[in-house]
Amino acid sequence: MDKIEIQGGNKLEGEVLISGAKNAALPFIASTILVDGKTSITNVPILMDVKSILLLLQNLGAKCELTNNHVMIDGSTINNTQADYDLVRKMRASILVLGPLVSRFGHARVSLPGGCAIGARPVDMHLKALRALGATIKIEHGYIEAKAEQLIGSEIYFDTPTVTGTENIMMAATLAEGRTVLRNAAREPEILALAEALNTMGADIHGAGTAIIHINGVKSLRPAEIYVIPDRIEAGTYMVAAAATRGDVVIKGCNPEHIGGIISKLRETGTIVDVSDNSIRVKGVEKIKSVDIKTLPYPGFPTDMQAQFMALMTIADNSSMIHETIFENRFSHANELLRMGADISISDGNYARVRGVKKLQGAQVMASDLRASASLIIAGLIAQGTTSISRVYHMDRGYDSIEKKFSQIGANIRRIRDN
Numbered sequence: 001m002d003k004i005e006i007q008g009g010n011k012l013e014g015e016v017l018i019s020g021a022k023n024a025a026l027p028f029i030a031s032t033i034l035v036d037g038k039t040s041i042t043n044v045p046i047l048m049d050v051k052s053i054l055l056l057l058q059n060l061g062a063k064c065e066l067t068n069n070h071v072m073i074d075g076s077t078i079n080n081t082q083a084d085y086d087l088v089r090k091m092r093a094s095i096l097v098l099g100p101l102v103s104r105f106g107h108a109r110v111s112l113p114g115g116c117a118i119g120a121r122p123v124d125m126h127l128k129a130l131r132a133l134g135a136t137i138k139i140e141h142g143y144i145e146a147k148a149e150q151l152i153g154s155e156i157y158f159d160t161p162t163v164t165g166t167e168n169i170m171m172a173a174t175l176a177e178g179r180t181v182l183r184n185a186a187r188e189p190e191i192l193a194l195a196e197a198l199n200t201m202g203a204d205i206h207g208a209g210t211a212i213i214h215i216n217g218v219k220s221l222r223p224a225e226i227y228v229i230p231d232r233i234e235a236g237t238y239m240v241a242a243a244a245t246r247g248d249v250v251i252k253g254c255n256p257e258h259i260g261g262i263i264s265k266l267r268e269t270g271t272i273v274d275v276s277d278n279s280i281r282v283k284g285v286e287k288i289k290s291v292d293i294k295t296l297p298y299p300g301f302p303t304d305m306q307a308q309f310m311a312l313m314t315i316a317d318n319s320s321m322i323h324e325t326i327f328e329n330r331f332s333h334a335n336e337l338l339r340m341g342a343d344i345s346i347s348d349g350n351y352a353r354v355r356g357v358k359k360l361q362g363a364q365v366m367a368s369d370l371r372a373s374a375s376l377i378i379a380g381l382i383a384q385g386t387t388s389i390s391r392v393y394h395m396d397r398g399y400d401s402i403e404k405k406f407s408q409i410g411a412n413i414r415r416i417r418d419n
């Protein structure tokens with residue numbers, strides 16, 4: 001397994017270009033299942049997760065072509081509605097094929113996604129909503145089997161906002177008979193982007209991006225060209241890294257409108273953040289103020305930025321409290337940061353008290369999930385000496401060319417291939 005090695009101490013300076021959003025590309029690719037024809041998707045990030053979901057679609061019979069950042073998917077050749085365990089276990093977002101398959105083909109057999117490092121991550125709300133649309137759902141031998149002659153529009157309430165739950169059901173409802181209303185829907189930008197993509201395919205969706213979404217079912221969807229929005233979490237990751245190294249970095253090709261919470265919290269640390277239409281300049285300051293963080297559904301501070309922000313708080317001037325409210329086990333990076341000399345204490349499972357220290361020390365550490373790997377990179381950039389991060393396959397799932405982008409802005413970072 002590859003490792004990433006970082007010599008700490010360099011300030012990050014220069015420009016970094018943001019790739020397409022992983023969490024928009026994945027539902028976009030799943031949505032092509034709904035189309036009896038070829039859909040073209042541009043600005044797709046080069047990620048392991050993208051390759052995994054394309055493999056899954058090929059396994060269903062779809063023809064997929066990935067060239068650089070462009071994907072062409074032909075949904076007219078799909079002849080299999082079973083998503084096998086081996087493919088689903090690699091990536092939880094595979095659950096996104098469930099709604100489109102049962103909606104267009106009347107049947108889907110998808111392996112129950114296992115839990116992952118950050119929590120149990122059940123899909124009960126996805127299944128409850130599909131039942132409300134008239135699907136019969138059976139769970140046996142670790143598989144979800146969903147059947148429906150024709151889905152029928154319905155009123156659906158999500159007990160808590162669920163991103164992929166909202167996406168799955170919004171996609172399923174596009175071909176249902178009649179009107180579906182999703183209440184307490186997730187409001188992430190990726191959901192609005194998906195609704196806009198579906199509407200260019202002929203769907204009739206209103207209200208995406210708010211907590212109440214209306215979907216009027218249509219007979220079929222048509223091929224379209226869709227464009228993946230910039231990755232707000234990738235942008236936030238480079239912003240926090242620039243602040244932590246007291247650098248001066250311009251993050252280009254992002255949408256600041258999607259990053260409001262991160263911009264506000266960074267400014268509270270005293271970091272200088274200048275925002276323009278599609279770029280953000282972050283200038284770090286010597287004295288980083290400790291700030292408290294509480295993760296919330298969008299537009300609150302994103303859980304996917306919690307680990308990165310914790311790395312920044314390890315060298316802040318005082319003490320900060322980080323409250324993780326979305327996932328039950330999303331502090332695994334804290335144990336690795338402790339090994340680098342950070343002062344962190346976890347209480348009640350989802351509160352982390354971070355007391356700033358002068359310096360972190362480089363160490364051998366292990367990534368446990370996608371955003372934890374980003375946190376350890378940021379820690380390595382600011383630590384004294386060498387940091388070696390193992391299990392970087394977590395990172396490759398969700399960050400496009402991360403070590404190349406970091407070295408282009410001055411980081412002393414290299415990948416050690418383990419052949």
Ligand code: EPZ
Nearest residue numbers: 023093121122123124125126161162163164304326327370
């Ligand atoms: C999406 O995961 C993202 N993944 C995650 O990003 C992100 O952390 C998460 O949303 C929260 O923003 C993709 O978009 C592919 P949820 P998702 O359903 O949809 C509970 C990353 O780093 N829940 O919004 O799986 C769940 O356990 C990844 O890019 C149920 O209880 O998250 C969690 O506590 C990590 N039952 C909360 O809701 C359900 O049926 C929110 O989860 C569904 C969810």
